[in-house]
Amino acid sequence: MATQTFEPVPAATKKGAAKQPLHYRLMLTTYRIFAVTVLYLVLIGVVCYAFVMGFYAVNSTWAAPVILSAQDEKSLDFREKLVTSQQTIEDLRVDTAKLEKGLEEMQAHRASLTPLEPELEEAINREQAHDRATGPQLAALDKQKLADNKKTQALMEQLDSTRADIQKDLAAGLITRSDATSELAALNQTEDGLTDSRIAEVLLTDEVLDKTNIGTSSLDVLEKQSELRSEAAQLDVAIQVADKQLNEENRQIERLHDAIQTAKQSPYYLNAAGQQRIYFAFVPYDDQANATPGSPIYDCYLNMIVCRKVGTVGKIFPGEQQATHPIFKTQIRGFLIQMDLDHTESAKSKTVFMGSKPLLF
């Protein structure tokens, strides 16, 4: 096969470059300035971004100011709950007062019932002893009375012949009518006396029965004794229940009172109820060591450089809070502090630093 080497090919490109028109050169210069600016801006942006990310990843002195408004949903909610709690306490106090009064009445009534029981017992015993004594006597008298009545009855059977004799005597004129009437009246009186005696005997039998056996009157007494005991027991239970309820309500009042006292220390309450503007900052748990009352607070340009002291850490609120990390935008846990600011505009900064300047200047 044939081989061949050419002569060098003349270059035409440089000539073209030399004849670059003015508007091309202007465009190119503009483009280069623009491109270099953009590239440096991007480079600076990337370096700054990486630095900020790294800085906030390792820094443990930052806090994020939080501006709480009285109209803030959380503050309003908090206030509403506080009012509800106070109302509940008031309601509970009224309830306990009622309960206490009722309890006192029940206890007084119970106290009045207490001596009745032995008195009743004693009366029953006394009556029973008396019955035991008088019962046999009455029984004997009842027997005697029954025998007397029988004798009287036998005598009364002769009264008809006596009455006939009186009539005969009157008809015979042996006696006057007046005498006859008197004698007849006496006879009737005798019959009437026998009837009374019989009634008395029956009543006596009843009396004997009452005194020698458990009769209805005894049962009544026992029923009353039982009622008395039941009433006392019911009162005891009611007193116990009322007492428990009273204790429980008192405890609840105490708890609510404590809760309200704690709530009154909350930033949301202070913010909603306070007369003065209070400035708060969220501190993540990682930065807790630097959040001590009295520590200086610094505010910096670009969130990290050229810092100045703007105030001190005031109160530290113990309740846990959740917030979004100002740089990483992740959810973090921490707590709120009160900032005593000399420069109140720092409350609007994205971050402030506690204890010392983050970069020494």
Place this chain on the structure above:
Amino acid sequence: MAPVLMWLIMVLCLVISVAKYLMGLILRLAHPGAKVRKDYSYEPTVSVLMPCYNEGKTVYETIESISKSNYPNEKFEVIAQDDCSADDSFEWMLKAQRDFTNIRIRVGRNEENCGKARSVCNALEHSVAEVIISIDSDCIFHPEAIRELTACFGEPGIGSVGGRVGVRNPNESVITAIQTIVYYTAFQLYKIPENWTRSVCCISGCLFAIRRELLLEIEPSIRARHWFGIPVNQGEDRFLTHQTLLRGYGTYIDNEALCWTTVPNNLSQLFKQQLRWRRSIVRDFFFTLRSLPRHVWKLHPNTVLTLVLTPLGAIIGLLVVITSLVSDPMAWAGPVPMITALALAGVLTWWINKFSVHEAIEHPLAFGAYVAWAVVSSLFLTPLALCTMDSADWGTRAKPSEVAVGNANI
């Protein structure tokens, strides 16, 4: 409104990219119609144009591999054009000319360094063949490469055909392993849907075949390319492909026409090479925008979307990422995107190891490095290219002061 638009564009770009990869997979596995109708009986005369700059002995090996091509020797020639190499590349060309006498080798030299594109044009001046194949001087070619490329011209309407470029040094470093995955996925997946519509947007300059009359028609435009007066010597392959499509011809990548290139083995060179490629994409983007109606009218929608959305998506993507990083810096830290990307890269690596033995990747962490590079490449290179459009630096060739003169004359 603007953020929504940005998101929409970025999502559209992602959807199109993912769809292209998926389509590539489906077509590769299930649609033979995606392949061109080859005519192996068609044996046109072929000129293999080989511009060269500071390649040293590699150029000798390249010519050697070409000389072993399974193609009628009388029907092809090699025209090697040295672009004023500072090393002994020209001597190695001459040595190859002396050693491989089974084929016709012609060697030429530019009067002064003028870049690859113009070196190709200079070499073209000496060619009379029907099909011109432009190659890189650092590649090794499969003996069937020329036959495969010319056979594709059997299908009417095909104007340019490219070969599949494999990585010659996949395990030289993790950087070369990354590029192995990049090259493989580009040729075996991403370009397959473009093949289907005969509208490949960029045929690699490593192995680029074009009809002579078409190249002659485009050649003046190649010589005239400039960026506000600065001659453009880069991205002639993308430019040629684009021009082929605009002239109504089809473009195609023949994955059976193989060549192997030595890819950069360090990050600096890789970065410069990728930046150079990205400048070509940006140039193409502006060119497309300048004559958008013509593109929309003449080109396949797939091509127009690729030409417009690839660079636009990269720029928008960076803006979206910056916005996201500012508004939610930890958003990227979620495990799902990272695991998904790593899993995909792992599957790709496994796939390459299984189906392309020559490119089997040994580095165990290559797939992770690939994901990292993909992020950097996708987000930063296009904006950077946009800011360095006036650069004519090739990036992957040693400067004259750095080259060591070899022993080509022995």
